[in-house]
Amino acid sequence: MKPARFDYYAPGSPEETVTLLAELGDEAKIIAGGQSLVPMLALRLAVFDHLVDLRRLDALRGIDTHAGAVRIGAGTTHAAVGASAEVRRAVPLLHRATPLIGHFQIRNRGTIGGAIAHADAAGEYPVVALTLDAEIEALSPRGRRTIAAADFFTGMWTTALEPDEMLTAITFETWEGRCGFAIEEFARRAGDFAMAGAAVAIRLDGDSRIERCAIGLFGLGPTPVRARDAEAGLLGCPATSVTAGEVGASATAQLTGIPADVHGSADYRRRVGATMVARAWHRAMEEASND
Numbered sequence: 001m002k003p004a005r006f007d008y009y010a011p012g013s014p015e016e017t018v019t020l021l022a023e024l025g026d027e028a029k030i031i032a033g034g035q036s037l038v039p040m041l042a043l044r045l046a047v048f049d050h051l052v053d054l055r056r057l058d059a060l061r062g063i064d065t066h067a068g069a070v071r072i073g074a075g076t077t078h079a080a081v082g083a084s085a086e087v088r089r090a091v092p093l094l095h096r097a098t099p100l101i102g103h104f105q106i107r108n109r110g111t112i113g114g115a116i117a118h119a120d121a122a123g124e125y126p127v128v129a130l131t132l133d134a135e136i137e138a139l140s141p142r143g144r145r146t147i148a149a150a151d152f153f154t155g156m157w158t159t160a161l162e163p164d165e166m167l168t169a170i171t172f173e174t175w176e177g178r179c180g181f182a183i184e185e186f187a188r189r190a191g192d193f194a195m196a197g198a199a200v201a202i203r204l205d206g207d208s209r210i211e212r213c214a215i216g217l218f219g220l221g222p223t224p225v226r227a228r229d230a231e232a233g234l235l236g237c238p239a240t241s242v243t244a245g246e247v248g249a250s251a252t253a254q255l256t257g258i259p260a261d262v263h264g265s266a267d268y269r270r271r272v273g274a275t276m277v278a279r280a281w282h283r284a285m286e287e288a289s290n291d
């Protein structure tokens, strides 16, 4: 199928872009890499009268490191994120998540801002943003604001962004100290969206107790979710006192709204999710313990 007819705009600055979005109203949509939007338009799952392309906005591209954090422009492609030595060093979880996204053609065009704004509950970047408590910057005609990842993903493919707001950058704090990070997912075919997955970040103190940890789950609800109760129960525990299997079971015990379809029931997905948490916990703990 072909998309319905639309008018096309390619503004030259971020400010011009959000002014245009405000003028055009609800029938306008941003297009970045087009890797999610174009298939939806082509299948007529979405119809917009106006597409506002970000391709001329060089200001939205690039990766900057400053004061214990990495700021990534919304228009930076998945491929550029994956190739960045700074991301690899300072935000290993983001680096490790990148090759799991689709195929290299998709990573060459898709952007981190697009992936986070699209907010697919099974997407890798949304869950990494949530797990690492990323800060999401947005611009509108009313000015700039920062949204915590915990407040950003509000429902299935729905975010805290207003219709005239553009995501401009995502900032990830660098975890310092004895840390380990891992992301694990199960997909029916390589490159497919995950049926269930988990991202884990752990920091140990000098006595090898769990000083900080974060467990993010994806593909297991309408949004990516944090297993906050499980995290709270792990803080202060000696690294050797918890088994990965226990962590997997407790992280998935209270999940609600797990999807079910021909590929698997909600109960099956919960069990797969528990295994993904256990695998990610094991790998992250191994890395932190050897740090």
Ligand code: FAD
Binding pocket: 029, 030, 031, 032, 033, 034, 035, 036, 037, 038, 039, 054, 074, 075, 100, 101, 102, 103, 106, 109, 110, 111, 112, 113, 114, 115, 116, 117, 118, 120, 122, 123, 124, 125, 161, 165, 166, 167, 168, 191, 192, 193, 194
């Ligand atoms: P677009 O498709 O251009 O836009 C997506 C949405 O985000 C639109 O609603 C658009 O309006 C909005 N948007 C884009 N940029 C901004 C911005 N700066 N501010 C506000 N709103 C914005 N993704 C995964 O995470 N994991 C996968 O395994 C995966 N597999 C895929 C497999 C296939 C075959 C395909 C086609 C895609 C797959 N994707 C996967 C999706 C891919 O990662 C997309 O690139 C990404 O979700 C959207 O990025 P984009 O730049 O292409 O955004």
